[in-house]
Amino acid sequence: DTAVSQTPKYLVTQMGNDKSIKCEQNLGHDTMYWYKQDSKKFLKIMFSYNNKELIINETVPNRFSPKSPDKAHLNLHINSLELGDSAVYFCASSRTQGRANVLTFGAGSRLTVL
């Protein structure tokens, strides 16, 4: 199936731990994103990579570090997890084509920090 897939879907961990969420897309897109959806359901962009290069880096703590080994993968590593990091993290991808930029989203990874 062509899709954006993220793993794990659920992640429960203790404060202070380090964790990673992986994302892969097989759509041939050149841009990938990480969005965070908080408890109030607001979706906010965190990072965007185009052809493995970071192009958007919103005001996100340094504890969050994205890594894009190739165009099809964008992983998110989080150090020293805090309670406020609990959220659903969505990966997305798109093909840059003029002004049209339809995003395809993954199913989300729900992170719970205890």
Place this chain on the structure above:
Amino acid sequence: KQEVTQIPAALSVPEGENLVLNCSFTDSAIYNLQWFRQDPGKGLTSLLLIQSSQREQTSGRLNASLDKSSGRSTLYIAASQPGDSATYLCAVHKAAGNKLTFGGGTRVLVKP
């Protein structure tokens, strides 16, 4: 800074009624506006994309309008069905930069 607002936050209608979902944005310098659907525990599905030069887009029972100068978009869903129950999100693509700014969503419940 672009801000996107969706009203109402929640909407409950009986099956068969038409749905009207509103989205407003503060900065009219946009490339396009997208409407998404989010089901519980699932990702987002793109429903319609309206370019900044367009006034509306239609797909089946869905029709989205865009008034860029006033910073508004409306999503109409005709003859609602229980399967339309979901959260609907609008997002605007800025003219500069490659990111979408999302509204808070409207949670829709269509009762059989």
